[in-house]
Every structure is written in C-alpha cells, then in structure tokens.
Amino acid sequence: MDITLRHVQDFFQVLTNGVAAGAVYALVAVSFILVYKAVGIVNFAAGEIVAVGGYVGVVLANILGLPLLIALPICIVLMSFFGYGFQYVVYVPLKGKSFLIIAISTLATGIILANGIQLIFGPSPRRLEPLLSNPTVDIKGVFISVPNLIIIFISILTLIGIKLLFAKTRLGFQMMSTAQDPEMARLLGVNTDKMVSITFMLSFAIAGLVGFLVAPVLYLVPTMGLGIALKGFAAAIIGGFGEVNGAIVGGLSIGILEILFARYLSSSFQSLLIFLVVLGFLYFRPEGIFNREIGQKV
C-alpha cells in the first residue's frame, strides 16, 4: 500500500485526538494519585467525580446560562468544596480501618453519585457548547478539533502547575511531607489535617476540571465515570501507582495506543487492548515503566 499525504494527515489527526484523550487520562490519574499518596486511599469513585464535574458544568453553563469562562472557575471551586466534604465520608470516619472497608465506601459513594446523576438528569446524554464556534483548525491539511486543542493546552498548564506546586512552594512541601510521614510532619509543625483537606480539594478540583473539559467533546452520560476511571487506573498502574510523572506518561501512552488501535486495527476490541497492557504490566513490571520500588508484600 502506498503511503500518500492523506494517510500522513490522517495519522496526525488521529494522533492529536489520542494525545487529547491521553491528557485527560493523565489528569484523572494525577487526581486520584494525589489522594492516594496523601492518605493511602484508592478512590474508586474517581470516575464518577469527573462526571459530577461535567454535570456541574452543564448546570452552570446550560441551565443557569453562564458563559463558559466564568462557569469553569465556579465549577472548579464547587468541586473543591465537594472534595472537602468527601473526606468526611470516606476518610475521617474510617481512619485506621482496613483497605476493604475504605475501598467499599468509596465504591458505594461512586454508585450513589452515578445513580444520583441519573435520577436528577435522566439517562439521556448532555453536552456543553464548545468554547469557540469553529470546530476545527486546519494545519497543513490536518484537521484538529478545537476542544481537543483546548484540552491539551489546559492539561499541560495544569500539570505544570502541579509540578511547580510540589517543587517550589511551601504548601507543596508541607503536602508532600504529610504524605510521606504524617507523624514527623506533625512534629515539625505542619497542620496535617489541613494538608489532607487541601489534597482532597485539589484532587476534586482537577477531576472537576477534567469533567468540564471533556463535556464539549464526549457526551455526558451518568455512567461515563466507569470508563474514565478505568483508563485513569490503567494510566496509574503503567506509571507505577503513586508517581505524577509516571501517571502522565501512562495516560498519554494509553490515550495514543487506544486510538491508534481503534483506527487501524479494531474498534470493538479497543478496551481489551488497554486491559491486556495493564495485566501485562502487573505480570512483568508491577513497579511501572520508571521502575520505582513499590511496596511488595512480605
């Protein structure tokens, strides 16, 4: 088969979509990895929280009629309050309880959120109007959708922001020390309870941002959380569960791999591929691509 210009253009088009999807998965992974590192909770409601973010966006923009640029920050603030409240359901009352109990309480919260959304908004899909009216830009014959470009752009900004927070600021250092050794951090005068609250708020703010970003691209449905969470978990596992850098690489590779596989091989077995990759990682490289030590069992 000859490779024409059209094929190359098509490839790049597909690739950008993959990068956009990958950026979303990376953000989701980062959002729950923050909580995981801070308090050791794997949040099985991570996907549903993204969905809540999207629906909050729908309420603000479609129902209350706010412009998107005002709705976005309001959505993020509301979601961080939600994160603040969330810790009083799955973290504070269950401190010191086993993994099983905490995992089930996050899972139950996810079920309540997904079905609650369905109860309020119904099962039919919703969407946000895209920010700009022209849906695609044409770069040398490669048509790239504007919402996808926005997703990539905002994701990069957010990830840089998170990196800077943990590398440069006092708050970031305090959050990190709380995650690594809460006893020690408390002895050194860090208000660890406050740091945990801030971590939950940051995590939920990121999840809300993701929900808002995907709302113009994907249609919002109450059950959307599962798919997003699974890709986020997959990204985290590939990245070594607990590493922000790893999650970014993991998310991008899943987004790109998935969309190339769907475009050139088979779309019905697309989700199979991701899980096989994840199982492969669990078998052969459970420490993730960057080979960090993870806590193996005795």
Add this chain to the structure above:
Amino acid sequence: MSTSTSGPSAPIKEVLQQGQHGKLMGVNATYLRSFRYISYFIFIGFILILPNLVNGLQLRLATLASIWFVATMGLQVLMGQAGLVSIGQAAFVGVGAYTAAILATKHGFSFLLTIPIAGLSGVILAIIVGFPTLKLRGHYLAIASIGVGQIILVLMVNWRAVTNGMDGITGITRPVESNRLYFYICAAIGLAIAAALYSLRKTPVGLAFTALRTDETAAGAMGISVAWHYLVAFMISGFCAGVAGGLFAYNEGFISPYGFDLGQSIVLLTMIIIGGLRHISGALVGAILLIFLPPNLEFLGSSYMVIYGIAVLLVILFAPDGAAGAILKMRDMFLRKISRKSGESSHK
C-alpha cells in the same frame, strides 16, 4: 484486656474469639450448639416445604436467591475472611454461565459434568487474575478485577464465534423439568458449599485467612504464606461464582452478556455487605434481601441502585457486621437470657 486493637495480639485475639465465641459472650456452649442444630433443622425443613407455600414467581425468586447465595458465599470468603476486594465478580459468574451453556448446548455435556467444570473455569480465571496481582498491595486486585470484568464483557459481546455476541446462547435445558426440583437442586448445592466453607473456617487455611485479614505483616512473620493463601481465597470465590453461573444458565435457559456486567458485580458486593461480611450466613441473608427487594424499588426507575449505594455506605459506617451480624447478636442475647435463667433455677 487492653482496648488497643493494633499490634500482633490482634489476630490471635480474633482467632480465639472465633473459636470460643460462645464462652466469651457468656453463652452456655451446650445451648449454643443445640440452638444451632435446631435452627439448621428448621431451616432445611423450611426449604423442603417452601415450594408448597409460595406461588410460581416467588419460587423462581427463591431459586435465584439460592443461586446468588452460592456466588455471594465466595465473596464472603474473599472479602469477609481474607479481607480482599473484588469488584468484577459478575464476570466470574459469567464465565461459569457461558462455560456451562456452551458445553451443554454444543457438546451435549450433562448437568453433573457442566456444573463442576463451570466452577473450575472460575478457578482458572481467578488464577490468571490473582497470580500477578495478589503479590502486590490490596488495591491492585480491586482494580484488576474491574478490568477483568470489562475484558470478559468485551469478549462476550464481540467474540461472536464462541459467545454468539449480544444474541447470547439459547436452548440450555434443565436436567429436571419441574421448578420445584430445580429449586431443591440449587438449594442443596448452596447448602453443601456452605457446609464445606463452614468447616473450612476451622482448618489451618481458614484460620490463616483470618490472621491475614487482621494483620498481614504479623501473619507473614509467623510463617503464613501470604500470596498463596490470598490466591486460595480468590480461587474459592472464583469456584463459587463459576458454579453459580452454571446454575444460573440452566435456570434461565438463555444467557447474554447482559446480566454479567459491572452493575451485577455491584449487586453481589451489596449482597455480602448488607447481609454481613463476617458471616457465611450473611451471604444468605444478603442474597435473599437483594432478590426480593428490587420489585419494591420500582419508583426509582433505572436509578434504583442509588439505594444500594446508600445502604452499603450506611452499613459500612454504622453496622459493619450487616444484617446477619444483627441477627446473631439477637440470638446471643436470647441465649444469654436463657443461660442465666437456667443458671438461677439450678442454683435454687
């Protein structure tokens, strides 16, 4: 005794409590034993006459409850005893159901062969999933189990040559014609597995599960092979799910990917949590509750699972031993009362 629950004494305490439950609760051991035998007797008698007491629909629901009881018991071993979480258990049920259905319709295997093979298929899937993940920390199994649930679903829908896609497999005929006999078969299999799992609790394997759940590090330090025992617990849960799947396929006569999705896994989880994680009888109570309850939740439409989520959250937060825990607590109160009474009268 100190109130601290941490430290290496916790698993030993728990094992002791399990073995000497009656004595610690101030209950006369003979009374406890006779109460148990009497209630088993009444329960089996109840099952035998149940088909005469209920209408056709209720008998159908009772059959379903005994089938899901089998699958939920597996979750009780995995979650309640070993302390692991699997969120994809319906996929194991599905693999059992498809195995039984394919063997029965395409290869003419008999019921007596397909059900054990269905259980075995669950065990094999458990080994494939559990082997890499159980060496790692607990959340890997939970995440991998959701992933496997999705893989199995994708295969059921898209691997048409074997599974016939969304159309499913039809024409699975029961070994017995009458609904009544099939209910007896399902109930008997459920009770047989329950009896086996009860006796397992007092064996070294069962005690190892308890030790692992309470303090994994201490148990490992005392020479219990952590990954192996976790794998055994997962294999048992896979076996139960597979058998339940086989029974389900024969009961319905028709299976399709619908019914083995994440929603059904959540239903199974809800059964064991609400029924009571700590007791095998919790699986029974949970299965009965969740089979007979949904027709009463129709006012919520397709969002009825919101109730499940709320119920699970409330049980986890306020009554972690679930409905079976509450029932057993009442039993203990009753037995304590009559122990005390008989104690008084004998002293007089």
